[in-house]
Amino acid sequence: MQHQNKIIVVDETIREGMQHRGIVFSYPQRLKILEFQEKLNIDVCQAGYVPAHETEAEYVRELDLFCKKNKFRLAVAGMGRALLKDVKLLVDTDINHFHLHFHIKEESPNKNIVDTISESIDYIRSNTHISVISIAMLDVGKTSDLFIKKIIDFLSFGLEIDIISLPDTSGIMAPNSLFDKIKYARKTIEDSASDLGIHCHNDLGFANANTIMGILAGGSILEVSALGIGERNGIADLFITADTLKKQGFDLNVNTSDIETFKEYYSFINSIYETQTGQSLLNYNTPLFGNGVKSHVAGTHAVSSFGIHSKEEYFINVLCGTHLIEKYLLKEKIAYNKSSLIKITNKIKSESARLNRRVYKKEILEIAERYQ
Secondary structure, three states, X not given: OOOOOEEEEEEOOOOOHHHOOXXXXXXXXXXXXXXXXXXXXXXXXXXXXXXXXXXXXXXXXXXHHHHHHOOOOOEEEEEEEOOHHHHHHHHHOOOOEEEEEEEOOOOOOOXXXXXXXXXXXXXXXHHOOOOEEEEEEEOHHHOOHHHHHHHHHHHHHHOOOOEEEEEEOOOOXXXXXXXXXXXXXXXXXXXXXXXXXXXXXXXXXXXXXXXHHHHHOOOOEEEEXXXXXXXXXXXXXXXXXXXXXXXXXXXXXXXXXXHHHHHHHHHHHHHHHHHHHOOOOOOOXXXXXXXXXXXXXXXXXXXXXXXXXXXXXXXXXXXXXXXXXXXXXXXXXXXXXXXXHHHHHHHHHHHHHHXXXXXXXXXXXXXXHHOO
């Protein structure tokens, strides 16, 4: 299936990642992340939460300057609230991409928020030559369709905002519900120039699925991070979502075929997390990057092209068939009589059943020797 929309990838590893338990990125670490993102053809780096501290503002300013001096295609964005005091700090960094957020309670909307946001947007446009403005309306999972329409009408048609981000901030939505919500929002802005940003949290483990469904429903801005790091359980994973969408025919610049750089990028983020917390984000069951995707037991799914690791792991037990046993014998360079393969397999299966565990290499070697 071919899709017309260009999908822009916003890598939020730095800004959202700083909300992940225990992580604080130094300037050299942010610079290294920036270089990974440029090499992977990421479109936008969300480089920091500028109003939080003077160092955040300085890092965003320096990263943006670094990109411009080195003629990176990667753009640097800073984040803050849609308040004038935050916007002034963002403008002072000389960035061109502004990621703002605000929250209006549906049951008792703030009457001044419209004027506040309008003032902030006017300030950006009056004090920058070129600007791309994204505004996140929190929290789409807890907001009715009618109120979403009201806010989108204001942002899209009233202020002509470039990107309206509709985050599932609480991570409470299911893929079908998120799809319906984004599809409704897409219809609402159909005649405007605004794009829809998809930003899903992983509290229920649906972030990747929700993000993909959000793009399928009409979103065109993919907001993700390396290893899905972010607030609480994190957000959607950069590689998984981008690779899945590319395979479905969407047009993304990110180079998901550069597996080695992705592995280096993810390992670098993991090393920072390990140093600062004593824990690891990369583990055996990490999708695609963990060794679990290359482990075979019954042999039914022994497809060597699956995942991104070249080395397969075999766990031999009562479920194994002759095909997997033969692959294991060849892999471990265990001599065997091909005409006795069925007998070898049946003996291995019986041993596993008798021992109530997997059968190890030494035991398999002895069985193969017995049937030479």
